[in-house]
Amino acid sequence: MPVAFPRPRARRAVIVAGARTPFQRAFTRFLKLDAVDLGAAAVRGLLDQTGLPGSEVDSIVWGGVILPSGAPNVGRELGLDIGLPRTLEAMTVSRACASGLQAVTLAAAAIERGEADVVIAGGGDSTSNAEVKMGQRFVHAMAPMALGKKMGAKDWLGVAAQLAPIKEILPQKPEIAERSTGQLMGEAAEEMAERNGITREAQDELARDSHHKAAAAREAGVFDDEIVPVTVGDEVIRHDGMIRPDTSLEKLAKLRPVFKKGGTLSAGNSSALTDGAGAVLLMSDRKARALGFTPLACFRSWAYAGVDPADQLLIAPAIAMPRALDRAGMELSDIDLVDMHEAFAAQVLSVTKALDSDAWARERLGREKSVGAVDFSRFNIAGGSLALGHPFAATGARMVTTMARALHREDKQTALLGICAAGGLGAAAVLERV
Amino acid sequence: MSDFLVDLGANRRARNVIKKLGLPVPLPEKLRRGEGPWPARPLEDREVAVGGAPAGELHTVIAHTLAATGASTLLVGLEEAASGFAEAAEAFARPYRGVDRVPDDTQVHALLFDASGIASVDDLKTLYGFFHRNIGRLARSGRVVVLSRVPAEQRTPAAACAQRAIEGFVRSLAKELGARGSTANLLRVADGGDSRIEAPLRWFLGPWSAFVTAQALTVSRSVQWAVEASFERPLDQKNVLVTGAARGIGAATARRIADEGARVFVLDRPEDADAAATLARTIGGIPVAVDITTPEAATTLISLAEEHGGFDAVVHNAGVTRDKTLKRMDEERWDLTLDVNLGAVLRLIAALGEGHMNENARIVLLSSVAGIAGNFGQTNYAASKAGLLGLLEVAAPRLAASGVALNAVAPGFIETRMTAAIPAATREGARRLSALSQGGQPVDVAEAITFLCTPGAAAFSGQLMRVCGGALIGA
Numbered sequence: 001m002p003v004a005f006p007r008p009r010a011r012r013a014v015i016v017a018g019a020r021t022p023f024q025r026a027f028t029r030f031l032k033l034d035a036v037d038l039g040a041a042a043v044r045g046l047l048d049q050t051g052l053p054g055s056e057v058d059s060i061v062w063g064g065v066i067l068p069s070g071a072p073n074v075g076r077e078l079g080l081d082i083g084l085p086r087t088l089e090a091m092t093v094s095r096a097c098a099s100g101l102q103a104v105t106l107a108a109a110a111i112e113r114g115e116a117d118v119v120i121a122g123g124g125d126s127t128s129n130a131e132v133k134m135g136q137r138f139v140h141a142m143a144p145m146a147l148g149k150k151m152g153a154k155d156w157l158g159v160a161a162q163l164a165p166i167k168e169i170l171p172q173k174p175e176i177a178e179r180s181t182g183q184l185m186g187e188a189a190e191e192m193a194e195r196n197g198i199t200r201e202a203q204d205e206l207a208r209d210s211h212h213k214a215a216a217a218r219e220a221g222v223f224d225d226e227i228v229p230v231t232v233g234d235e236v237i238r239h240d241g242m243i244r245p246d247t248s249l250e251k252l253a254k255l256r257p258v259f260k261k262g263g264t265l266s267a268g269n270s271s272a273l274t275d276g277a278g279a280v281l282l283m284s285d286r287k288a289r290a291l292g293f294t295p296l297a298c299f300r301s302w303a304y305a306g307v308d309p310a311d312q313l314l315i316a317p318a319i320a321m322p323r324a325l326d327r328a329g330m331e332l333s334d335i336d337l338v339d340m341h342e343a344f345a346a347q348v349l350s351v352t353k354a355l356d357s358d359a360w361a362r363e364r365l366g367r368e369k370s371v372g373a374v375d376f377s378r379f380n381i382a383g384g385s386l387a388l389g390h391p392f393a394a395t396g397a398r399m400v401t402t403m404a405r406a407l408h409r410e411d412k413q414t415a416l417l418g419i420c421a422a423g424g425l426g427a428a429a430v431l432e433r434v
Numbered sequence: 435m436s437d438f439l440v441d442l443g444a445n446r447r448a449r450n451v452i453k454k455l456g457l458p459v460p461l462p463e464k465l466r467r468g469e470g471p472w473p474a475r476p477l478e479d480r481e482v483a484v485g486g487a488p489a490g491e492l493h494t495v496i497a498h499t500l501a502a503t504g505a506s507t508l509l510v511g512l513e514e515a516a517s518g519f520a521e522a523a524e525a526f527a528r529p530y531r532g533v534d535r536v537p538d539d540t541q542v543h544a545l546l547f548d549a550s551g552i553a554s555v556d557d558l559k560t561l562y563g564f565f566h567r568n569i570g571r572l573a574r575s576g577r578v579v580v581l582s583r584v585p586a587e588q589r590t591p592a593a594a595c596a597q598r599a600i601e602g603f604v605r606s607l608a609k610e611l612g613a614r615g616s617t618a619n620l621l622r623v624a625d626g627g628d629s630r631i632e633a634p635l636r637w638f639l640g641p642w643s644a645f646v647t648a649q650a651l652t653v654s655r656s657v658q659w660a661v662e663a664s665f666e667r668p669l670d671q672k673n674v675l676v677t678g679a680a681r682g683i684g685a686a687t688a689r690r691i692a693d694e695g696a697r698v699f700v701l702d703r704p705e706d707a708d709a710a711a712t713l714a715r716t717i718g719g720i721p722v723a724v725d726i727t728t729p730e731a732a733t734t735l736i737s738l739a740e741e742h743g744g745f746d747a748v749v750h751n752a753g754v755t756r757d758k759t760l761k762r763m764d765e766e767r768w769d770l771t772l773d774v775n776l777g778a779v780l781r782l783i784a785a786l787g788e789g790h791m792n793e794n795a796r797i798v799l800l801s802s803v804a805g806i807a808g809n810f811g812q813t814n815y816a817a818s819k820a821g822l823l824g825l826l827e828v829a830a831p832r833l834a835a836s837g838v839a840l841n842a843v844a845p846g847f848i849e850t851r852m853t854a855a856i857p858a859a860t861r862e863g864a865r866r867l868s869a870l871s872q873g874g875q876p877v878d879v880a881e882a883i884t885f886l887c888t889p890g891a892a893a894f895s896g897q898l899m900r901v902c903g904g905a906l907i908g909a
Contacts, residue, residue: 195527359524
């Protein structure tokens with residue numbers, strides 16, 4: 001199964017730039033912007049920042065989780081909206097919370113296969129604009145009317161009879177629930193916390209650190225070149241909206257459990273619904289140099305993994321990350337920076353616990369020894385989703401951009417990315433400084 | 435076929451009335467059975483209490499199996515085993531609890547005891563103690579599984595007698611538990627067989643063994659086997675031949691085997707071709723219309739094997755009854771019964787030989803409790819079914835060397851068209867003469883056969899599993 005990496009590559013895809021919108025809590029300042037608007041803002045910002053003419057772009061690969069049903073190919077729509085050439089092809093992919101990384105790795109693969117020289121990849125979601133669904137029975141009952149069938153009194157009665165009880169005609173509350181198990185993601189994370197023995201204190205500590213690191217990074221101007229300002233009405237939004245520099249264990253401890261009575265997951269140690277988008281500019285090595293760009297990083301490997309969603313829904317990064325390391329021919333100890341999506345503090349700590357377990361390694365990875373302990377001083381150095389927010393498909397693009405830039409800024413060589421996703425999926429990648 | 439008393443017993447109000455009035459009516463427990471294919475974690479969140487004698491050697495495999503099946507483990511005493519349980523808990527994120535005894539507020543799905551360390555009469559006290567203290571905490575349709583060693587392999591007479599004593603204990607416990615729909619079985623682990631316990635342990639702890647109780651089977655390493663046991667779609671892409679598959683136990687077996695991913699060859703005689711074809715269509719199998727007593731049977735099967743890449747398992751299920759007391763039994767009844775049930779099986783096994791059976795193949799014979807105990811009016815049938823056991827004893831070791839596991843199941847009273855034809859009073863008596871006080875369903879036999887067709891059945895060679903609900907006869 002592990003593909004022999006690194007293998008000689010005639011063409012190498014390099015990351016040359018990245019940009020994202022500020023991340024804002026859902027139903028706040030980005031309420032009026034849908035997934036296409038947010039994506040357009042990120043891509044426009046990326047092009048402005050790099051000065052790259054749209055005519056140089058060969059392809060857009062976009063990621064999305066809550067796709068607008070009227071225009072699911074968000075990548076295409078945003079290209080048209082911001083006036084990119086109409087001949088520029090585009091697609092949109094979905095792999096739950098790993099959609100952003102999926103888009104970026106697809107772009108890298110396309111470049112390395114020689115299908116394109118310049119690709120914009122990324123993703124974004126507007127959770128504020130999740131479409132409220134009507135019940136399927138309501139839709140089916142109303143269909144004859146909607147399609148213009150002539151309705152008699154008897155037909156109307158028939159429709160009415162199909163709609164009892166009344167809750168059939170009420171709009172359904174959108175929830176992040178697994179289709180196969182019906183379990184809410186937070187409930188699954190709660191179960192993982194319990195089964196892996198992850199305490200409330202440990203979760204709150206991770207959340208506090210995430211906020212403090214994000215705040216420090218913002219103070220230090222780390223995000224200044226990454227974030228493109230977005231104008232809504234009269235307001236220009238320049239910064240992420242959810243970082244709490246002054247949070248503390250005491251404050252976090254006061255929050256109530258949200259997914260289970262007596263549970264350990266609170267609003268403070270779970271990532272919040274967020275609006276935002278992120279874009280990454282990838283090129284072939286040669287093209288980047290020809291256009292005068294400084295490559296930041298390239299992918300040494302990537303890997304995706306699946307586990308049974310009915311078991312530990314969000315544990316798959318503990319399989320994908322070792323797999324990516326194997327493909328890169330590296331050990332965790334060779335890695336300078338680790339960046340993990342923080343869906344829930346409990347999920348991150350369950351994954352790092354598994355990575356550090358010999359028993360997990362033997363049973364699930366076919367390795368004799370554990371992957372190793374994650375060094376938290378090199379972990380999510382600019383904060384994570386708990387502090388920054390998590391506009392589903394934007395997260396992968398954010399992580400790639402932040403890490404590619406961090407490798408340069410911090411003078412490091414390698415970064416390991418890990419993302420958990422609904423459906424029991426995991427994603428990972430090894431980035432290498434160019 | 436429905437059983438009035440099982441249905442009555444399932445009605446709580448009726449159960450209470452009968453109990454209050456003290457009526458002498460047995461109320462058998464409605465058994466909890468499996469549904470559909472094997473799930474990834476059959477014991478998900480079910481409590482299993484584990485005990486054992488000191489110096490037991492099977493802790494690690496028990497810990498692994500329970501964690502992998504999703505069980506919540508209660509380790510009763512046995513502090514020496516804690517590290518093994520901790521490791522399995524970490525790998526599967528299934529923490530175990532160490533307790534002195536099963537707490538009063540907890541009902542466990544299963545009690546599992548590692549008796550491999552018992553080497554003397556005194557040691558047996560641990561077996562008594564564990565079950566004496568905890569048996570009251572076993573839920574309805576619960577499971578008791580004891581793991582012992584093989585008495586004949588023991589070095590001292592004391593150890594041999596203590597290990598043999600365990601069997602009497604388990605069989606008796608089975609009779610006591612039957613009224614609550616629970617089962618008790620013994621797995622005797624031969625030298626070198628430790629690593630193969632997982633598959634049988636899963637099966638005996640799971641819902642599929644609902645009608646199997648008071649059994650003692652030997653787990654050994656006799657069958658040459660290098661592949662990993664798989665527990666999800668264990669028969670994926672495998673070719674399985676089931677004879678007599680048009681109806682009854684055969685049809686139930688074909689369905690269950692297809693559930694686990696196999697391509698099933700649904701064989702029945704030409705008179706039943708329609709039923710076989712219908713079943714084959716619903717399970718995506720291949721109908722085979724041939725009379726197994728004819729010479730064409732072998733050639734048909736060989737050409738099928740050649741066309742489809744050999745058989746991975748064969749279930750010799752086809753059988754007939756032609757009952758008469760011996761004095762009245764004509765030659766035709768004798769000849770037909772012996773030929774279908776025994777002669778044809780021998781000929782087909784020989785014809786398929788090793789050339790048409792794939793590596794790690796499985797063969798299952800259908801014996802009968804009548805073959806073990808004898809039955810009025812069935813000299814011919816019992817002779818044929820007992821004859822199969824002779825075949826089992828001699829052929830199993832030979833086949834094991836080439837990786838083939840040959841085993842047999844012996845159904846007791848099963849609710850089929852055949853038993854529905856028995857006069858009501860006799861039928862009612864036959865049903866109640868078992869620890870579980872009820873007849874089995876065809877699917878109970880199908881489950882046992884299906885298990886014996888899977889890769890994990892490499893744990894067994896030459897074993898006879900009775901699917902009889904703990905029948906009081908022929909033990």
